[in-house]
Amino acid sequence: MTTERVHPNYVAIWVWLVVLMVAGVLATRLPLEKSVVNNLIFAIAAVKAVLVALNYMHLKSENWLIYALAIVPVLLVVAMTLVLFPDIVFHR
Known part of the structure; x- marks a missing residue:
């Protein structure tokens, strides 16, 4: 028996990563405290890290x-x- 892995839509994930990168860059322009902006950027980076780990490193199927x-x-x-x-x- 062979178990076939379903490959994610890499283009859609790449688009999400680009959108999140732009959101992180634009977050520096927000009129908020520096600590709030830093926390927002770290949260965006954490979401990007999870996307990469689950989809490009194939941790979904482990x-x-x-x-x-x-x-x-x-x-x-x-x-x-x-x-x-x-x-x-x-x-x-």
Whole structure:
């Protein structure tokens, strides 16, 4: 038995990535606080990273072990950010 993988529409994903890139660039023009704009740009970058990982790296069709291996570094980054946050904010 062969299991055929359904390939995503790469052109549509590429268009979404371009649209999100333009949105990130245009976000710098918004009349908002710098921290809000930075958070918006990081959120857009996270969405783009998920699109690339799921579609171009074919993680949609992988089993749960791949997700477990991918989530550990993310958790370490979040933990390190939370631990270092007081040092970054109150550095004076």
